[in-house]
Amino acid sequence: MKIAYDAKRFFHNTSGLGNYSRDLVRILSRYFPENEYLLLNKNKSERGADILERAGVRFVETSKGQMSRQFKMGKDAQRTGADIFHGLSGELPLRWDQKPIKKALTIHDLIFVRYPQYYSFFDRKIHFWKFRKAAGSADRIIAISEQTKRDIVQFLKVPESRVEVIYQGCHQAFKEQQSDGFIAETKEKFRLPERFILNVGTIEERKNLLNVVRALKDTGIPLVVVGKKTKYFKKVERFIQQNKIEVQFLEGVSMDELAVLYKLAEIFIYPSFFEGFGIPVIEALFSGTVVITSNTSCLPEAGGPDSMYIDPGNPLDIAAKIKFLWENKAERKRRADKGFSFVQKFSDEPIARQLMDFYEKIIS
Known part of the structure; x- marks a missing residue:
């Protein structure tokens, strides 16, 4: 199986979404080294360099230019022959070509909906539009808690059957x-x-x-x-x-x-x-x-x-x-x-197995 990731957070976030992205690739490459894990981004950093040294994990430089993550990264993933594209932070590319590829999405929270007072009007509107668009085009969605799953079903109007709770571990x-x-x-x-x-x-x-x-x-x-x-x-x-x-x-x-x-x-x-x-x-x-x-x-x-x-x-x-x-x-x-x-229960191996089961359900 060949899985492509939106690796912006993997390379450039020091905590939160970055830790989630790095841990996910780290544990999958450890317990399922037979697969390919492609980290797509315009550039890479020293962050996560140890994970890139593993067999099966490689950096793929994507098209550059304004909004390339939204409009070109999906097609770049398709050109690699990836079976699945996984958006790790609530977003998916907006443009794809005709080559088949399955789409997975992780949504961490919808705090901007529940606590709008912490966000500007503009940020709330942009976040909601991006999340709803991505949730609508994903084949399956990972929620990182039961609370987040309930919010996805309630606010993004996604059928419960398309959302699976897979907890995250830690460093x-x-x-x-x-x-x-x-x-x-x-x-x-x-x-x-x-x-x-x-x-x-x-x-x-x-x-x-x-x-x-x-x-x-x-x-x-x-x-x-x-x-x-x-x-x-x-x-x-x-x-x-x-x-x-x-x-x-x-x-x-x-x-x-x-x-x-x-x-x-x-x-x-x-x-x-x-x-x-x-x-x-x-x-x-x-x-x-x-x-x-x-x-x-x-x-x-x-x-x-x-x-x-x-x-x-x-x-x-x-x-x-x-x-x-x-x-x-x-x-x-x-x-x-x-x-x-x-x-x-939040140890690496059980989480890795749940993630691989999730991917296999998408493929099948």
Whole structure:
């Protein structure tokens, strides 16, 4: 089987869609090396270079020019003789020639529909048009959670039979044990507190960091935050300064260093109002760290039965759950151990097999 991918995110996104794209090709090429995996883009980068070295994985330079991804990439894929073209980020090319090729699509979320206030009018319209057009032309669609599947059926009017839920995993670094020396170096580099709770994710309104710092007021519990700052950061920063809360914001954190941060944290907290899936929850569980997350959207799917759930709009509820786990080592360990068992369903091999079954259904 020859599968062509829109590899823009694979080469040029550092997180989110980029991690999904790289992990998908990585695990498929590992467990099904007999296939060809073609990464189509106008150019490549050092990102994902180790995956490109694998047998069966190769870069295909596509036509250049404005809007070439929309109007030429599909025909470029057909010229390679690919059996399937897979759009990894909710989009498919708009133009194709007569040569047969099956079309697969991954949709991560429809947050721009559910939370329009976080997007400009223009972005909402463009996103919705592109997603609906791609969903209409795809032979089959991957939703990364049951929540996303429900949204695809409801908002894009796609028959449920054409949508399959295949969860995503996470980077291999979170499944490995870093050396004692590297752990010590990371602690020293970032001058980490002896005990802390961790939050990972873009510092934006939807991710709800402000309610975490509100919950930490007067507790003396240190918080470490890893994430890109947006305008919302100023609001969070003001509250921290006014209330003298111990918060450390880290930047330039490598994947291996992030894996150490998860392992060192007493608690990982992820109070987002809405997610397509919530990969940081999976990363924390693979790291053996107890999770507090929201009782909304898909987050209980990612967190499983032994994570602790909060109302993300209620700082008092968040504070009570943090204090309970912070003060109860045995309960932290019990939930972390159960969470580690639960998260094995998001391991590479079962996900790779589900993806290959998905492709085989398209071909057949």
